[in-house]
Amino acid sequence: MQIDPRTNLSNQLADALNNRTIEPDTKREITITFRVSTAEKSRLEQRCNGVVQSDYIRARLFDYPLPQPKLTIPEVNRQTIYELKKIGNNLNQQTRAINEAVKIGSQPLTNNVKEYLQTIKELAALLEQTHASLSQPIAEED
The missing domain is CATH 1.10.287 (Helix Hairpins)
Structure with missing residues (x-):
């Protein structure tokens, strides 16, 4: 019995979404850049609330614990x-x-x-x- 390629792809996608956890200590060598609107950037900054933006996005995307905000020093x-x-x-x-x-x-x-x-x-x-x-x-x- 042969498995339909679409079913196989669908199963792979479901597995990938269920296993979103990636080792946080792996070496980060790749840069990803994307554009956002002014409103989206403002919303992201509000949500970050002292946390580095890349750390916040990584935590939300890969289900890592949210890092502690940096100290605010005048x-x-x-x-x-x-x-x-x-x-x-x-x-x-x-x-x-x-x-x-x-x-x-x-x-x-x-x-x-x-x-x-x-x-x-x-x-x-x-x-x-x-x-x-x-x-x-x-x-x-x-």
């Missing part, structure tokens, strides 16, 4: 965090330079140098605390 805080990171990098460079100079003997480890290193350490800790407080998400308004 722009002024992001800019301040960027500047704090630059200052922190400068402090780390100074600390390394002083420690290297002491290590090779071109800078004696005097009390002034020890105090300066301690001040840098305290400033770095203060920068970390400030960074942490600025990184707190803001409350979303309904």
